[in-house]
Each structure stands twice: as C-alpha cells, then as structure tokens.
Amino acid sequence: MSPANLRTALARDMRVGAGNVPLMLTEHGADPDVPRLSFDVDVDGIPAWTPLSLRDLTERVAARADWFARKGIGRRDPVAIFVTSAADVFLNYFALNRLGAIPALMNGNMPIEVAAGFVRRLRGVGVLLDADHAALREHDLGVPVLGDAAETGTGDPTRAPAHYRHHGDDPVAITHSSGTTRTPTPVVHSHHSLFAAIRAVRLTEARPHGPVRELSALPAAHAAGLIVVNQALCNGYEILCLSAQGGRFERSGEVILDAIERWRPTGVYGFAVTWSELARHDLSTRDLGSVRNWSSTGDCAHETHIRRLVAVGSTPTWTREGLVDAPGSKFVDMLGSTEMGHSAFFISHRPGSDRYDRCVGKPYPFAEVALLDVTTGEEVPVGRVGQCGLRSPTLAPGYWNDSTATYRTRLNGYYLTGDLMYRDEEGYYYHVDRVNDAVDLGGGNWLYTALSEERVLARCPDVRDCTVLAAAEGDGPPVTDVLLMLHEGADPDLDRGDAVRAALGEAVARTLRRVEVVPDDGVVFGPTGKVRKFVMRQRVLADVPRGR
Incomplete structure (x- = not known):
C-alpha cells in the first residue's frame, strides 16, 4: 500500500488508536522492513542509533508482552513504569497495551520519595524499574516490583498472547501532570482520546x-x-x-x-x-x-x-x-x-x-x-x-x-x-499566566507572571531565562521577585533594575522587591523542567517581614 493510501486507511479505520498502532500498521499492509524508530540506547542487543523496522518493533514488543504475561499481567492491570531510557518506556508501553493492561508512565526525573507516593496512589498491580531507580525498592509501594526493565526483552515473542482488541474508550496510558503546583497527578488517556489529533x-x-x-x-x-x-x-x-x-x-x-x-x-x-x-x-x-x-x-x-x-x-x-x-x-x-x-x-x-x-x-x-x-x-x-x-x-x-x-x-x-x-x-x-500564579493588584490591575517573564526577556537581551514570583500573605500587599539566569559572558553585577521595571509596567513595578541573578540551582524545577512556582512562593513569603 502506498504511504498516502496507508495514511488515509488509518485515519478512516476507527479500530486504530493509541494502544495498537504497530498492530494496525501490520494489518493495513505497511512495509515491515523500512526504518522507523531509533533510540539512543541499545535494545536487546541492537546497537543504539540503529533504526528498528516495524518487524523489529513488533518482535521486541511481543517479547516484552510474553514477559509481562508470565508475571500474570493482563487486561485492565495498571503497571507503573519508572525508567530512564526512552526505549524502556515505549517498548513496554506497547507491550502492556498488547495485553490490554494500562501502562502508568513516570518521568524518570521524579524524586524517589514523590515516586513512591505516586505508585501508592496509583493502586496498581506492580511496578517496573531500571537500575537508575532501584532505590524505589526500599519504599513501601503497596505493590510488588515486577523486575528490572533490562529483563523484559528476554521473553519469547512467539509465545506472546494475541493482541487485545481495544474499544475507543479503553484506558491505554496513565501519565502525570508536571507537578508545578502539587504532587504529580495521574492522568488517564483513552485509546481514542490519545489518537484523536493524529486522526483529525x-x-x-x-x-x-x-x-x-x-x-x-x-x-x-x-x-x-x-x-x-x-x-x-x-x-x-x-x-x-x-x-x-x-x-x-x-x-x-x-x-x-x-x-x-x-x-x-x-x-x-x-x-x-x-x-x-x-x-x-x-x-x-x-x-x-x-x-x-x-x-x-x-x-x-x-x-x-x-x-x-x-x-x-x-x-x-x-x-x-x-x-x-x-x-x-x-x-x-x-x-x-x-x-x-x-x-x-x-x-x-x-x-x-x-x-x-x-x-x-x-x-x-x-x-x-x-x-x-x-x-x-x-x-x-x-x-x-x-x-x-x-x-x-x-x-x-x-x-x-x-x-x-x-x-x-x-x-x-x-x-x-x-x-x-x-x-x-x-x-x-x-496566554498571560496560569491561574495559580496570577495576582490581583486591585483597581483593575493584575500581575501576570508568565507575561512579565516574556517582557523581561524581550527587554534584557543578556538574560537567557527569567522567573517572576509574586506572593501576598493575608491582607498584606503583594511582593514580586524577579530571578534572572544570564547568557554566558553576561555581567552578573550589572544593575538591570530599571530595565526590569520598564518591562513590568508601572503597576507591577510598584510591587517589585528585588531583581536577582541566580544560577540554575537557584530555581526549583519539577520533573519536566517547569519552574515549581508554588514551592518558590513559599520562600518569598518566608522572607516578607511580619506585619507589613
């Protein structure tokens, strides 16, 4: 089938969804041997950077499906996956969906203590780890550790169960929010919801x-x-x-x-x-x-x-x-x-x-x-x-x-x-801000931190990135801190206060407490690299004198 006809067939076939793409490609006659998916790590003896064909992908997924099936994993079983390599994420994602199970994918940068709480909250049937995350074994998870991700490719692809046939509403993945305002929250995606934009x-x-x-x-x-x-x-x-x-x-x-x-x-x-x-x-x-x-x-x-x-x-x-x-x-x-x-x-x-x-x-x-x-x-x-x-x-x-x-x-x-x-x-x-980060200054004026960051960056070309933190306690007036990360070679001692005030505008500038150049570790980031403003606002409030 030609690539154009294949795309049309996949878009029209309502059986196709996020849980069965390799299967549907095969059923619609996609070329099994053209290069498709590469990783920056070795996969079951296949060297890093070597493209997997559809045939390779199907076999490696089937091996993992057999491994999970031997562990007793089946339809609707949530399984947490806490690993580093993209190969371990995607191949096990496809394998669990082959069984009708629900892969719960965890960002590998999540702190161990947070990850343990996430797994407990999931209330699944097990968790898959790699060597980078072995410390999770020391925590009370409420479920068994199924094994190490390095073992999953040792299954027998010829003994893998037949592919589960998904309904459009079936859950095919649990991912999680970025955790910028709270503990990362598990979000469930369905077979059709995670494929809807691809189809449309x-x-x-x-x-x-x-x-x-x-x-x-x-x-x-x-x-x-x-x-x-x-x-x-x-x-x-x-x-x-x-x-x-x-x-x-x-x-x-x-x-x-x-x-x-x-x-x-x-x-x-x-x-x-x-x-x-x-x-x-x-x-x-x-x-x-x-x-x-x-x-x-x-x-x-x-x-x-x-x-x-x-x-x-x-x-x-x-x-x-x-x-x-x-x-x-x-x-x-x-x-x-x-x-x-x-x-x-x-x-x-x-x-x-x-x-x-x-x-x-x-x-x-x-x-x-x-x-x-x-x-x-x-x-x-x-x-x-x-x-x-x-x-x-x-x-x-x-x-x-x-x-x-x-x-x-x-x-x-x-x-x-x-x-x-x-x-x-x-x-x-x-887009001006997130609801949790904006501050009402009264008189029809608002402080939008994301928009403020955009304007500071536009006004200060030697600033590589910027975080604006605004906080108020009780009936006290808000205070604003502007944290700057500089391009290499920029002068950290240069006074950028006037430029920042001009970028913020008069109403917001009146709340400005300090403009500070900080290193990367001067800002708290979540697992996906977003700034955890909720956490950092607590630090701002801790520095505000009482009775102000």
Missing part, C-alpha cells in the same frame, strides 16, 4: 517534501511523547527518541545539539524548556542545517528563544535553479498540557515574524475554546482575560482514582485548563 490532523495534513526524520527531545513518559511516536509511525516518518529529554539537567542542550548534528533530523520536538537550554549555546557554530521545523508543546515558548532557532536551520525553496535549502527555519508553537491530551492551539513563526507577546495562535479545528468568567460561567468579551475552557476529543477522561479533581475542573461542559488568556479581534489567543 496529522494523517490528513499535507506530507512535507522529501524524507522526514524527526527527533523527539520530549519526555518519553509524557502524553506528548506518546503522540509524537504514534504519529510518526502512522505517517511513515523516521523518528529518534532521546532518553536525555529536553529538561533542565547538566548538558541537556549540548546533548540535543550533538544528536541533531549526528542524526540530521528535519524536525525537532521539545517543551519550552528545551529551547531555553538550546539558547545557552551559540547556534550559529553548530551544524543545524537539516532542521526545517522546531515543534514545541506544553508551555508557550518565549520569543527570544524562538528567534534564535528560526535564524538557523533551512527551508526548502523553489528557485530558477530548482529546489534549494534557503537559510532559516520554522517554529511551530503549540500550547497544551497532559490533561488536554494534545495541544489545542498553534502558531507558526519564521524569520521576520512579529506576532509574539505570548500569542499562541488559533485553536485546532477539533478544539472548541471558550474564555470564561469562572464566577458566572459566561464567556468574556474580546480583549478581556478569562479562564480557558476546552471541549475536545483529545481530552483525557480524567484523573486516575480522583473523581473529585476530575469534576472540579469542569464548568458548563468545558474542561478548565488552568490557563488565563485573552483573544483579539482577529481571533488570535494570547
């Missing part, structure tokens, strides 16, 4: 010219990581999944840049933090010419980071001499979250783009968006900030073992994403 958009949009090679620096254990792999498999794109995610860890940007130079992808996927880490480097000194597209999801990316990326890479362009690679690339910014299942908004940037200031573009066709006044439930008018409400087939059905939290986030038939946004007369949406 990714299998029907025009295929790019020439071969497509995608590099994923997304956390493999995140919903976005699962979606990117499934959409690449269905589209016939070759994809490399890095285990060293795009989070905030030593040398993360360098690891990603090295992988780009070695593997020569046409597209790179990451979170907003990925681009911050790449911004540490002089990108003009790296060989990034293969990259045509940078694709971001999760938080809205910062203008200063986007401009650095679109200045490098290439764009296929027709000229009198034929098709050539012109300098400059495209950045696709997609605002999403674990609970949204897939990004609901998107906007494209190229060199010379000027629609920034946290513009997240317009909704995807499958997403119905309303900006709501949460007191009345009514939609707010154009230009006024409201809470983002979303109706979408991509939405996660809810929080695992927590119906209270599930229903608390629903209003008038919408899921409340926790984002504060406004829209303009042209229908473009702008």
